[in-house]
Amino acid sequence: MTGPSLGHVHICHNPADRGYAERLYRHLTKAGVSATMDEEQSERLDPELVQERVEPARALVVVMRSGDELAPRVRDEVHLADRLGREIRPLSVGGKAHIILSHLPIADAAGDRMPDDDFVNTLRRIVGSAPKPVRAQPRRPRWRVPALVFAAVILVVGAVALFSLRDRGDEAVGPADPSASVPAATGLPAAPTGLPARGAVTITSPANDAVVDRCMKxxxxxxxxxxxxxxxxxxxxxxxxxxxxxxxxxxxxxxxVDADWHGSVYLGHTTGQSFDVFVVVMEAKSAAAYYAAHKQGNGSYAVDNAQPAGAVAHVRVTQGSNDAC
Structure with a gap:
């Protein structure tokens, strides 16, 4: 990976657009915007590597080209950036935005040209200025007597105030509860509220015993x-x-997986049938191996003769319509 690891934007791109990404990286760094970019040619990156690239960045620049599907690694980076609340800045080198980015303002770089000054200045504001230098320690005063006298006065005043409180019968004021936690000022967005416990998944819709469509959302x-x-x-x-x-x-x-996730279940062509639908949690690598061992036909679904391990949420539904998906 090229570039620094903190206070920067990260450039993600399909492997075929590496040449443009390299020129964009040089253009941004020359303009004073710290940047990183992926150098791998693979379509997919390990989740740990994706997190290593996206989490420290303050913004994600997504290079996209109409007609080309976003590589799985780009989708992963976009999903994680969205989940972490990072700024996402799509840059179109030709054509319309991809569906997962269509709700965002799209910068035009048609013809593989570099983005305009507005785009670069926006990134510069997001990244911010260079870290402030550590404040120098104040020079030790040549004479210490005034400081000692001032400290003695403070001690006397404090003692008088303490005795005054005791005489009034007030409770002594102790230190703050050490168990109370104070959020650290990290500069990162706050975590989503109302999440289930760590490792848990819940279903918010449909409700149990609901009547649903053939393609249940x-x-x-x-x-x-x-x-x-x-x-x-x-x-x-x-x-x-x-x-x-x-x-x-x-x-x-x-x-x-997004904090607010969504998906679809295909139930078939016959109305009136009832189904149990479970959400199963697996490690991504284990899920890929499981799916490969049980997939059917073109790989759009898998079939098992037993319920997969790892179920964490469940809903029972009845198919009420046969509308097209």
């Missing part, structure tokens, strides 16, 4: 490690079926 909250992912494991209970149908829950196959 599921939302929930999660508090997982970045290397963990979630899957849906669905079993038909009426009429009963021994098979479990498994799909990834949302766009998190490589981990980085």
């Amino acid at each position: 599921v939302t929930g909250r999660a508090n997982l490690d970045t290397a963990q992912t979630i899957l849906f494991a669905t079993n038909r209970i009426d009429p009963p079926d021994t098979a479990w149908y498994v799909v990834y829950a949302g766009a998190y196959p490589n981990g980085f």
Whole structure:
């Protein structure tokens, strides 16, 4: 990875756009914007490496080109940056924004040109100025007698105040409760509130016993490690079926599950049937191995003859419509 590790923006890009990313890196650093970029040519990076790149950055610059799907590593970096509350600045070198970035202002760099001054100045403001120098220690005074006299006066005043409080019967004022924690001023955004316990996942919609569409939309909250992912494991209970149908829950196959996650479950063509749908938590690497061992057809789903281990949330639903997904 090129560049410093703190107080910077991180440039993420598809492997095919590495040449442009390198020119952009040089352009930004020359303009006084500290930057880093990925140098790997692989489509996917380990979750630990993605976190190492994104977490210390103050903003993410996403190089994108219309018609090209974002590489899995770029999606992972975008998801983590969004989860951490980092600024995300898409830079289009041609065409429209990708769907996961379409809600953000898009900077135009069509024709592989460098971004304009407004874009660069915005990044400069996000990164901020150089760290302030450590304040020099004050020079020790040549004469110490005035300071000693002042300290003695303070001690006398404090003693008088203490005796006055005791005479009035007031309780002594002790030190602050050491168990009370004071948030550290890290400069990072506050963590999302109302999350479940660490390692837990909840389903917020649909409600239990709800009547749902053929393609059931599921939302929930999660508090997982970045290397963990979630899957849906669905079993038909009426009429009963021994098979479990498994799909990834949302766009998190490589981990980085959003605090507010969402996904879809396909229930089939027949209305009136009831299903149990479980959310299963796995390490991303373990999930990939499990899915590869059980996938069917074109790999859009997997089938198991038993419920996968790791279920943490559950909802029972009935299919009420056969509308197109």
